[in-house]
Amino acid sequence: MRIERLAIADVFALVGHAHGDARGSFAETWRASVLAEAGFDRPFVQENLARSARAGQLRGLHFQRSPHAQDKLIQVVGGRIFDVAVDIRPGSPTLGRWVAATLGADEPRLLFVPRGFAHAYLTLTDDCAVLYKVSDYYAPHAEAGLRWNDPALAIDWPLPTSRISPAGRRSPR
Numbered sequence: 001m002r003i004e005r006l007a008i009a010d011v012f013a014l015v016g017h018a019h020g021d022a023r024g025s026f027a028e029t030w031r032a033s034v035l036a037e038a039g040f041d042r043p044f045v046q047e048n049l050a051r052s053a054r055a056g057q058l059r060g061l062h063f064q065r066s067p068h069a070q071d072k073l074i075q076v077v078g079g080r081i082f083d084v085a086v087d088i089r090p091g092s093p094t095l096g097r098w099v100a101a102t103l104g105a106d107e108p109r110l111l112f113v114p115r116g117f118a119h120a121y122l123t124l125t126d127d128c129a130v131l132y133k134v135s136d137y138y139a140p141h142a143e144a145g146l147r148w149n150d151p152a153l154a155i156d157w158p159l160p161t162s163r164i165s166p167a168g169r170r171s172p173r
Contacts, residue, residue, distance in 0.1 A: 002015050002034075003030035003038045010114050011099050011112065013101055014073075014110045016109070017108065017109070029075055029108055030133075031083060031108075038112070042071060044133035044134060045137055046138065047133050047134075048134065048138075049077075050130045051130075052079075052129075056146055056159050059120060059121055060145070060148065061084070061086055061118040061120040062120065062137075062144075062145045063144055063145065064136065065143075066115075068136050068139035068142035068143075069116065070135055071112070071114050071115050071136075072132050072133070072135075073113075073133040074103065074110060074113065074121070075110045076130055076131075077105050077130070077131050078127055078129035079123060079126065080103065081103050082159075083088055083100060083101050083120075084100045084120045084121065084155055085118070085119055086119075086120075088116060088117060088146070092116070095143075096153065116134070124159060129140055
């Protein structure tokens with residue numbers, strides 16, 4: 001397993017190796033010691049599964065405010081997604097910039113999004129299933145978001161975003 005740094009270094013991919021034979025394949029998808037080497041030492045406390053029936057479904061850009069901010073480790077277990085993280089950390093040299101990665105069930109690759117980032121993904125195929133671990137519990141009173149189509153962010157979504165989550169439509173910007 002290795003760490004693949006993206007354009008914003010605090011957001012990275014964990015890339016494993018799938019071992020295959022006549023029975024199928026096996027891959028280690030994450031390891032706490034690899035995350036610790038990257039500087040992440042908090043435990044994950046909750047795991048969530050989101051399913052989307054159609055390509056073009058957008059979920060996000062969501063985050064939780066402090067003291068309930070969440071680190072996320074995202075894995076696709078069905079289909080493919082375009083996953084986006086936007087830096088919203090005050091004083092950050094990359095404040096307002098975004099980075100993206102394509103994740104699919106056909107590869108042992110996960111995306112780590114640290115607290116201080118808004119997160120969204122767009123389904124690229126029908127029948128997507130996204131499994132993600134978080135470092136703090138869901139706290140509805142701390143939930144916030146950004147507009148998926150904010151011109152200041154200028155996110156280059158690869159598909160039309162005709163199906164947007166209700167929370168994404170309510171986001172203020």
